[in-house]
Amino acid sequence: GESVGLHLPTLSVQEGDNSIINCAYSNSASDYFIWYKQESGKGPQFIIDIRSNMDKRQGQRVTVLLNKTVKHLSLQIAATQPGDSAVYFCAENGAAGGTSYGKLTFGQGTILTVHP
């Protein structure tokens, strides 16, 4: 079946640096993408989303980039803080009218560690 982000890489950064977390997806029909943050002992928490008709969206300290040509999604965190340490997941939702519409498929996640 189709899947998102097959790996669980780790990323270690210093406080104040910018972080970039990458995700590859395989379902070209997906039209909505979300980044989630999961802290230890908690459920995934929404960070930012983007629709397939966009290639960039910015939030507070976070930016999501979408490259549909190579089916790649990235999350950029500016001025990373120790509180940003968590596992980050990308997720995709299938296009309206398709069989996968309404259900998110999650990648395996990336562990971000921010050192003071």
Added chain:
Amino acid sequence: DAGVIQSPRHEVTEMGQEVTLRCKPISGHDYLFWYRQTMMRGLELLIYFNNNVPIDDSGMPEDRFSAKMPNASFSTLKIQPSEPRDSAVYFCASSLVDDWSGGYTFGSGTRLTVV
């Protein structure tokens, strides 16, 4: 809004026992999802409901697992009989499908340990 509420937070049970996990979605949300998270397989979708009706249960591992949503404010995931390999964190999430902004809202999860 209190968010998605799951209970219990932790459950330890012996192999062969029945386990029931509970979820209260956000009021007004019309989709409810049950996920399982393990180190080996990450977040797996087990089943989801739309307007209390099961839409896709293809992720339910086997007949030992069942889920119900008797009304818009309550859902259960039952495992009978439980096995050690069912040990995982089980998450419930809800969403308003016509407004995808904000994605799903997840509960805090139930950590299940089957010994």
